[in-house]
Amino acid sequence: MxxxxxxxxxxxxxxxxxxxxxxxxxxxxxxxxxxxxxxATETDGEFLFDVGFAVLNPAYPMVQRYLSIEALGLGYFQSGALLLHESPQRALLVDPIAHPLVALQTLAKPFPGWGDRMRTLRLRLTDGGLKKPRDDGPSTLETLQKSGFSESYIKAFFRPFFSGVFLDDELSISEELFRYQFDFFKKSRVGLPRAGMxxxxxxxxxxxxxxxxxxxxxxxxxxxxxxxxxxxxxxxxxxxxxxxxxxxxxxxxxxxxxxETRSIVTLYYASEECPWPNRLLGLNSTGCGWVNHIAPLSKVQPSYATGKRHLMSVSGIGRGPVSYSDLSAWKSDVQADLVRLVGSEASAWTYLRHYVVDKALPxxxxxxxxxxxxxxxxxxxxxxxxxxxxxxxxxxxxxxxxxxxxxxxxxxx
Ligand SMILES: Cc1cc2nc3c(=O)[nH]c(=O)nc-3n(C[C@H](O)[C@H](O)[C@H](O)COP(=O)(O)OP(=O)(O)OC[C@H]3O[C@@H](n4cnc5c(N)ncnc54)[C@H](O)[C@@H]3O)c2cc1C
Missing domain, CATH: 3.50.50.60 (FAD/NAD(P)-binding domain)
Known part of the structure; x- marks a missing residue:
């Protein structure tokens, strides 16, 4: 046996x-x-709560080998992100290959600059071709800087987006792991299963x-x-x-x-309205504050909220409530961040629960x-x-x- x-x-x-x-x-x-x-996923009868924000990339070869994507009933995020600067400033960043028409509409916007747009397109079109990423060589941050990406674009997009993937807000993970994962993002949108993760x-x-x-x-x-x-x-x-x-x-x-491990803290909120109309991840592009990203979960996967309210998740990387004097001080700091990023409507969001996942990733x-x-x-x-x-x-x-x-x-x- x-x-x-x-x-x-x-x-x-x-x-x-x-x-x-x-x-x-x-x-x-x-x-x-x-x-x-x-x-793991928990429920209170109205909402599904993944124990820490997570998504599934159906392009993973192992997922395709052992799981039926159809049976999972995935609801998909759109490819790209909403870059949240101080509210009401926002920039839409979409994958030009997956959403060419939307990408065309954003061309006249001043941010990101043309250089960063072209470098992103080059990265998008280059096949990393990695089968087994190694944990050595240059860091992701070094590679992005060497490729000429501007600091403001790294701060607004790469840092919060890939912090959410690798739970590493310094982008210190190896360039090989970054390219390996980036290839899967190019192959497919990520999604949330009907029954939660x-x-x-x-x-x-x-x-x-x-x-x-x-x-x-x-x-x-x-x-x-x-x-x-x-x-x-x-x-x-x-x-x-x-x-x-x-x-x-x-x-x-x-x-x-x-x-050593990496951690994530995810809070869940119910909201009457979704703060933006599309199924995009909202990134904290300001470079400061506790929040890393905001996900309109029930917009992406309606089964995450069975009632009339929407389910939003708000995640921070690495710094949990333990670094605060008490839980309510931490929660009000997070809510202040949300108001700054999303607008005053976020003050009406109802806190539901949170998860501190200390040993999320090696x-x-x-x-x-x-x-x-x-x-x-x-x-x-x-x-x-x-x-x-x-x-x-x-x-x-x-x-x-x-x-x-x-x-x-x-x-x-
Ligand atoms: C919050 C969070 C978000 C994530 N987001 C994503 C994502 O978006 N996309 C993605 O691809 N990956 C994501 N991951 C990573 C992914 O979930 C993990 O890499 C994966 O689940 C690890 O699986 P594992 O089987 O290696 O380990 P584990 O899931 O840790 O399983 C190990 C098992 O061994 C059991 N065990 C331990 N010791 C013993 C013992 N002595 N006797 C018996 N049983 C024992 C444990 O109870 C556990 O069930 C995320 C992880 C977390 C925590």
């Missing part, structure tokens, strides 16, 4: 890959009482029989061909796929320092731990910090585990 530790997207994809190869003798052991790991994991897990899951069971140690659960029970295995987050992996194998990636034989590692930190990276790592680990287990099985037969 192959034991998979962790039922996040990496572990679930490993299970799907084993099954696709005709190997059904596996068991998934998960600490939580639910599947999905960091991908949790819909992604539910669909991924759907073909896996219920008896394959041991939920609410924490693995306390992993040895070659043996997994021990908290409480002392042991499970024998021909191979083990360790598909946990990097911090949990370090805790299990214990020989490294705790890894800071470093592409680091596969070495373990004893018959132990295979998966997780976003092994490939790259995204659903694509996590799923890819799960598939690779399943292939490696099979290549070890199948010859053994033949010998035993």
């Amino acid at each position: 192959i034991i998979i530790v962790g039922a996040g997207v990496a572990g679930l994809t490993a299970a799907r890959a084993l099954s696709a190869a005709g190997y059904e003798d596996y068991l998934i052991v998960e600490r939580a009482r639910r599947i999905g790991g960091r991908v 949790q819909g992604v994991v539910e669909l991924l897990a759907d073909p896996i029989p219920k008896e394959k899951f041991m939920l609410g069971c924490t693995v306390s140690s992993v040895h070659s061909r043996k997994v021990t659960l908290e409480g002392g029970r042991t499970l024998d295995a021909a191979a083990v796929i360790v598909a946990v987050d990097e911090g949990s992996s370090v805790a299990l194998f214990g020989n490294q320092r705790a890894p 800071k470093k990636f592409g680091r596969k731990p070495s373990g004893p034989d018959e132990i295979f590692f998966a997780g976003d930190y092994v490939e790259n910090p995204s659903l694509q990276g996590a799923m890819q790592s799960g598939e690779f680990a399943a292939e490696e585990a099979l290549s070890r287990v199948l010859p053994l099985k033949r010998v035993l037969q």
